Amino acid sequence: MRPTKTDFTATKTRFNLPENVIYLDGNSLGALPKGVAERVQRVVNDQWGTSLIRGWNDHGWIHTPSTIGDRIGQLIGAAPGTVLCTDNTSINVFKVLGAALKLRPDRKVILSDTGNFPTDLYMAQGLNQLLDAGHELKLVAPEEVEAALDDTIAVMMVTEVDYRTGRRHDMKHLTKAAHDAGALAIWDLAHSAGAFPVKLDACDADFAIGCGYKYLNGGPGAPAFVYANKKHHETMRTPLAGWWGHAAPFDFDLNYRPASGIDQMRVGTAPILAMAAMDAALDLWDDVDLEDIRTRSVDLCELFIAEVEARCPELELASPRDANVRGSQVSFRSQNGYAVMQALIAAGVIGDFRAPDIIRFGFTPLYISLEDVVRAAEILEDTLKFRKWDKPEYSVRAAVT
Template sequence: MTDFDATKALFHLPEGVIYLDGNSLGPLPRAAAQVMQKTIHKEWGEMLITGWNKAGWMEQPMRIGDRIGAMLGAEPGHVCLGDTLSIKVYQALAAALALVPERRVILSDSGNFPTDLYMAQGLIRALGRGHELRLVDPEDVADHLSEEVAVLMLTEVDYRTGRRHDMRALSEMARDRGVVTLWDLAHSAGALPVDLAGCGVDFAVGCTYKYLNGGPGAPAFIYVAPRHAGRIEPVLSGWLGHQAPFAFDLDYRPAAGSERLRVGTPPVLQMAALEAALDIWDRVDIDDLRARSIALGELFISEVESRCPMLTLASPRDPHRRGSQVSFAFDEGYAAMQALIDRGVIGDFRAPDIMRFGITPLYIDEADIGAAVAVIAEVMHNALWDRPAYRRRATVT
């Protein structure tokens, strides 16, 4: 059994703060600063450029990718780390479309994260081959999986409400119709069990700064199934995805397998922080984490609904149909969230009216839930949000 009291002690959590925003940015692992100091002083400082060989910097994307892949049910050697999530979406979607050149429809849902849709729109313009991005209601995706669809591109857990798609069922339906699947795991990795190989997923992408706690700007990852890895042609053919980067050929030759999806120089300092975070995961059973997430989420919903009837549950009531976050709708949600943050309960806001709360068992427990609900009730019943300062929109909401 996972000792969640022990994992909580491994994070720096500011005094007087209840942090319910790990679904947006995970807190600082205590070991991260020490690991980064070592990387800065012992490796960069003392080894200088020889650190690429002596400290293993060049191998980080695939080595750390395997650590993440093991958490996601991926085959070894098929998760590559680096770049941003937007870039990885672009890479994966371009590769997926190339596998079914006779089809023109990219199917997604209206709740998908905007950057995924923007990347698809930009790729469609760049290709200039008449592709269509078709958006349907999340509940209607299965009904639109026709044989004209090239790629099914979905985020497993909705960023606003936490609503969860059935990855296994939809991937199976897509496969039966010759549709290539691309799953965004931004709100899944580190939040719930994922089985990429078992579900027969073709491509997957995700970020490491949310539930994996890799820090702001931590690199994204991309997965490609073994059946595709040796034959895809990367649309972003960077030098580190070359078969022999230091041969400095003038023509691109793809590296073997998933390594061809590397693009630019690895972000060594960011990866050092991420490795410190992943060390915590070595202590965690993902099924234990999921069970505790559900229990804490149910407690949070019950307490908020009993004490704050002015808030409306926006997440699915069935805990198995949501990820590791709980969202409530409130017309003045932005101002209310600012009032909560001002009183030490940190969640976040998503337009038009969603107050999001991350349920992250690695460092949140029953006492935190109880204390947070008490503050929420105080803010809501006394309309403490109704102040001009709380209505002024910051850049990041």
């Protein structure tokens, strides 16, 4: 392990983790930070219960999409006033895709890749069908995105880190390539935000969206986030024109006028209990160095690859071997992958299975240690060696619940 300024032994103590579990699925749902339950309780009883409708002003509820958005912005290299915490990722995809297409009215093609998370593709397909104006979603292999950028492409929309393999696109390079072709670049940061430093402004990304419930630990179904580069704030128009994104929501005008800046991307009333959990979870990052997160993440992933390859030669690495093009997860291809993962979960190592044959392990330095990595590899070896996934007691459900 390379030394870090951040004390990762200390950060681990800030989570409530169940005993006898090594949790390598924080890239699907982050673990529970200790302050969250108390914060949500306080908002329910001391704010909603006591202030009632006055809570919108007295406790700043009305501002939470911006205040929490700016906190997320610090983790993804986005200037204040360019990020909102709001809605879910799919809905935010629709907003930025709708806005981006209107900024390139002469082009009809949305370019994405087959490694993108399906909901991004579905939202594009739904938008195209709604528009019924000849728009097309063009899908290529992840390594072919750059070559597919030509003067038909209105928008390149890709997820930076592949949810199955952990393969990572080069944001700066691809964004420039998109711009050189006259296209806009939308980045999905679902597996990036909180996993390593992201530099949206520095890469000149046009729009971005991402999850609150993975590496940001905001809880199941936590509010997502949306980013729009400042250069588009004057000209973009969200297709989801809700009253919270109106220039003067409490004037109750009959006509929509967009709010200035990123506030236009608000739609309806913010979910205050969920926002409270998200905000409390972000407290974790106050004394964490993002470069340290990346250093430790790479060390954990490299160690896991070395341990598993030494112990389990039957598994094939599905993630890139080069850490420079990999996110914060390691995936292997495995025969009977689903059953293997069920047996692993029953033995206390929680990862994830992704069809058809991927077993996937996420590494979140805030609560995963060197010892966890070695122990997880040992249990994986043991599970494969004794074909524990063949035994009926492992086939039903995790014994550790």
